[in-house]
Amino acid sequence: MSDKPSADFLNRRRFLGAAGLAGASVALSSVQGAAGEAGKPDPLITHVQDWNRYLGDGVQSRPYGSPSKFEKDVVRRDVSWLTASPESSVNFTPLHQLDGIITPSGVCFERHHGGIAEINPADHRLMINGLVDKPLVFTMEDIKRMPRVNKVHFLECAANSGMEWRGAQLNGCQFTHGMIHNLMYTGVPLKVLLDEAGLKPNVKWLMLEGADASGMNRSLPIEKALDDVLIAFAMNGEALRPEQGYPLRAVIPGWQGNLWVKWLRRIEAGDQPWQTREETSKYTDLMPDGRSRKHTFVMDAKSVVTNPSPQAPLKHKGRNVLSGIAWSGRGTIKRVDVTLDGGRNWQAARIDGPVLDKSMTRFYVDLDWNGQEMMIQSRAMDSTGYVQPTKDELRKVRGVNSIYHNNGIQTWLVRASGETENVEIG
Amino acid sequence: MSRLARLLIIALLGGGVATTAVGPAGAQQVASNVAGKLGLGRPALPEEIKAWDTDVRPDGKGLPAGKGTVKQGDAIFQEKCASCHGEFGQGVGRYPVLAGGIGTLKADRPDKTIGSFWPDASTVFDYIKRAMPFGNAQSLTNDEAYALTAYILSMSDIITDENFELNEKSFTSIKMPNASAFYEDDRDTSEKHFWKKDPCMKDCGPPPKVIGRAMSVDVTPDSKAGPKVD
Numbered sequence: 001m002s003d004k005p006s007a008d009f010l011n012r013r014r015f016l017g018a019a020g021l022a023g024a025s026v027a028l029s030s031v032q033g034a035a036g037e038a039g040k041p042d043p044l045i046t047h048v049q050d051w052n053r054y055l056g057d058g059v060q061s062r063p064y065g066s067p068s069k070f071e072k073d074v075v076r077r078d079v080s081w082l083t084a085s086p087e088s089s090v091n092f093t094p095l096h097q098l099d100g101i102i103t104p105s106g107v108c109f110e111r112h113h114g115g116i117a118e119i120n121p122a123d124h125r126l127m128i129n130g131l132v133d134k135p136l137v138f139t140m141e142d143i144k145r146m147p148r149v150n151k152v153h154f155l156e157c158a159a160n161s162g163m164e165w166r167g168a169q170l171n172g173c174q175f176t177h178g179m180i181h182n183l184m185y186t187g188v189p190l191k192v193l194l195d196e197a198g199l200k201p202n203v204k205w206l207m208l209e210g211a212d213a214s215g216m217n218r219s220l221p222i223e224k225a226l227d228d229v230l231i232a233f234a235m236n237g238e239a240l241r242p243e244q245g246y247p248l249r250a251v252i253p254g255w256q257g258n259l260w261v262k263w264l265r266r267i268e269a270g271d272q273p274w275q276t277r278e279e280t281s282k283y284t285d286l287m288p289d290g291r292s293r294k295h296t297f298v299m300d301a302k303s304v305v306t307n308p309s310p311q312a313p314l315k316h317k318g319r320n321v322l323s324g325i326a327w328s329g330r331g332t333i334k335r336v337d338v339t340l341d342g343g344r345n346w347q348a349a350r351i352d353g354p355v356l357d358k359s360m361t362r363f364y365v366d367l368d369w370n371g372q373e374m375m376i377q378s379r380a381m382d383s384t385g386y387v388q389p390t391k392d393e394l395r396k397v398r399g400v401n402s403i404y405h406n407n408g409i410q411t412w413l414v415r416a417s418g419e420t421e422n423v424e425i426g
Numbered sequence: 427m428s429r430l431a432r433l434l435i436i437a438l439l440g441g442g443v444a445t446t447a448v449g450p451a452g453a454q455q456v457a458s459n460v461a462g463k464l465g466l467g468r469p470a471l472p473e474e475i476k477a478w479d480t481d482v483r484p485d486g487k488g489l490p491a492g493k494g495t496v497k498q499g500d501a502i503f504q505e506k507c508a509s510c511h512g513e514f515g516q517g518v519g520r521y522p523v524l525a526g527g528i529g530t531l532k533a534d535r536p537d538k539t540i541g542s543f544w545p546d547a548s549t550v551f552d553y554i555k556r557a558m559p560f561g562n563a564q565s566l567t568n569d570e571a572y573a574l575t576a577y578i579l580s581m582s583d584i585i586t587d588e589n590f591e592l593n594e595k596s597f598t599s600i601k602m603p604n605a606s607a608f609y610e611d612d613r614d615t616s617e618k619h620f621w622k623k624d625p626c627m628k629d630c631g632p633p634p635k636v637i638g639r640a641m642s643v644d645v646t647p648d649s650k651a652g653p654k655v656d
Contacts, residue, residue, distance in 0.1 A: 077647060079645075114563065128470075129470055135475055136468065136470055145464070146466060169640055169643050170640055171641055195463060197467075214556075215556030217481060217552075268479065272483065275548065276481075280546060281544050288532070290532035291607045292608050294609065295610055298613075300613070300620075346626070346628075385621045385622070389617075393619075397616060422639070423636045423638060423640070425637060
C-alpha cells in the first residue's frame with residue numbers, strides 16, 4: 001500500500017498549481033515589490049502558498065539536519081592572500097549572521113597548520129610521558145570512562161584582528177573579528193588524566209602535541225593545567241568536528257587558541273618550557289624597542305558590534321537592533337558600553353543570555369535610527385576591572401608590529417544610506 | 427509463565443549480575459590499590475615513547491644521536507626544501523623566509539626570520555623533525571635534520587664554516603642572535619592603566635574624524651559582491 005504520493009505526482013501537482021496561478025504571477029511580483037503599501041493586500045497572505053498546501057519532506061529525509069537552503073550564505077570565509085597554502089591557513093566565523101552566545105559547530109572558524117587530520121577514534125591514542133610516575137597510553141574508550149564536565153568557553157586566535165594594527169584593513173567583522181567561536185565542551189579535567197600518571201614534584205610545564213601533519217606542540221604552565229584545562233571530546237553536545245580536532249582536543253579557557261591543541265595525542269611533563277616554533281617564532285609579541293613579550297597566553301577583554309557591520313548594513317530607518325559580543329580571558333563580562341558618536345558619549349548596552357566565565361556574552365542596544373551618520377563602537381569591561389582600550393591606547397604601548405592580541409575598540413561608520421564601513425577615527 | 431520458566435529467568439539474571447559484577451568490583455579494587463586513581467589506561471612502552479617523544483629543548487634535552495654538516499644540508503635543502511623556501515631561504519610566494527632581517531626588529535617593517543628572530547636553535551631541529559617537509563612530515567632522518575639545521579643556520583651566518591658538523595654534542599654551542607630579547611608577559615604592570623574604575627561616559631573629547639577606511643585599502647574578499655542596502 002502506498003499512502004505517499006510519488007515524486008512525479010507531487011511535481012505534476014505543483015506544476016498544475018503554478019500554471020493555474022500563471023496569470024496572476026506577473027501581478028503578484030509587482031504586488032510583492034510594493035508589499036506593505038497601504039491598501040494593497042500582500043499576496044503572500046492572500047494567496048495560498050505551496051508550502052501551505054503540499055506536503056513537505058518526511059522525517060528521515062534529513063537524517064542529519066542542515067540549515068535552511070535560504071541560509072546558504074552563512075558560511076566561513078577565508079582571505080586567500082593571507083597565507084601560503086590552504087592547509088596551513090585560517091578562515092573566519094560569520095559573526096554578523098549569528099546570535100546568542102553559542103557558535104553553531106559548522107561555522108566555527110578553522111585554523112590548521114597541516115590540514116584536517118581525519119582520525120578514526122578507534123585508532124586514536126593519548127600518551128602521557130615525561131616527568132610522571134607511570135607513563136600511560138589511553139584509548140578514547142578509556143577517556144570516555146572518566147568523570148566528565150561541561151563548560152562553555154570562547155576560543156579566540158591570538159591573531160584575531162591582527163591585520164588591523166596599522167589601521168582599518170578588512171571590511172567586515174567576519175574578517176576583522178571572526179577568529180573566535182564559543183562552544184559548550186564536554187571533556188575530562190586534565191587534572192584527572194595527570195593524576196592517573198602521577199606528576200613528579202618538579203613538574204612546571206607540560207607539552208601538548210597534536211597528531212596532525214604539523215605535529216603541533218605547545219608548552220603549558222602546570223598551574224593552568226591543574227586549574228581549568230579540559231581534554232574535550234564533544235562540542236555543542238556532539239563529537240568534535242574534524243576541523244576542531246576530532247576525536248580529542250585541549251580546552252584552555254581564556255587563553256590564546258593556538259594552545260588548544262587539536263587531535264591531541266601526547267602530553268609530556270617537564271620542568272621548563274620547550275620553546276617550540278609556535279611559542280617563539282609565532283605567538284610572541286614584538287614591541288617597539290625590538291624586544292618581544294613571550295607567554296602572552298591570556299586573551300584581554302574585547303568586544304565588537306556584529307550588527308550593523310560592513311557585511312550587515314542597516315536596511316531600515318526607525319527601529320533597529322544593534323547587537324554584539326564581548327568576552328574576556330580573565331573572567332566574566334561586567335558591562336558593555338556602546339557609543340554612536342565615535343566615543344564622545346556612551347550608554348550601557350543591554351546584556352542578554354548567560355554571562356559565563358571566559359565565555360562570549362551577548363549585548364544589544366534597541367535603537368531608533370533616523371538616518372543620521374553614526375560612528376559605532378563597543379567597549380567591554382570584565383570582572384577584574386579591565387576596560388577594553390582604544391586602538392591608539394594599545395599602539396602607545398605596543399606599537400604596530402606585535403601582530404597578536406589586538407583587542408582595541410572597533411569603529412563602524414554607518415552612512416545615511418545604511419551602508420557600513422570599517423574605519424579608523426582620530 | 428510457568429514457575430519453572432520464572433525460576434530459569436531469575437537464575438539467568440542472577441548469573442548475569444554475577445558475571446558483570448566482576449567488572450565494577452575489579453575496577454574498584456584497582457582504584458583502591460592506587461589511592462584514589464581510576465585505574466584506566468595502560469603503561470606506555472619504551473618503544474612507543476621513543477616513537478613519539480621526538481621533542482627537543484634549548485638545553486639539548488631530547489636531541490637524538492646523529493650528525494650533519496652545512497654542506498650536506500645544502501644538498502638536502504635544494505632537493506627537499508627549496509621549492510617552497512627558495513634556494514637561499516628567501517621564500518617562494520608566501521612561504522616562510524628563513525634568513526636575513528638581522529637588525530630590522532625595531533624597523534617600521536621588521537623582517538622576522540630564523541636568523542633575525544628565533545631565540546633557540548633547538549626549535550629549528552624540533553620543527554624540521556616533526557613537521558617538515560610540508561606534506562611529508564617525519565620523513566627525514568636524524569642526520570638529515572642535523573644537516574638541514576646546520577645549513578639553515580649558515581644562511582644567517584650563525585654557523586660560518588661549511589664543514590661544521592652539527593650533532594647532539596656541538597648543538598648547544600650554537601647561540602642565536604636574538605636569544606636574549608624575549609621577556610615574560612608583563613601586561614599586568616605595563617598596561618595597568620587599562621584597568622580603569624570609571625571610564626568616561628559623557629562628552630569624552632572632541633568630535634572624531636575618519637582618518638582611515640578599509641574600503642580604500644580594498645583587500646576584502648568579495649567586497650564588490652557584498653550585501654546591498656535596500
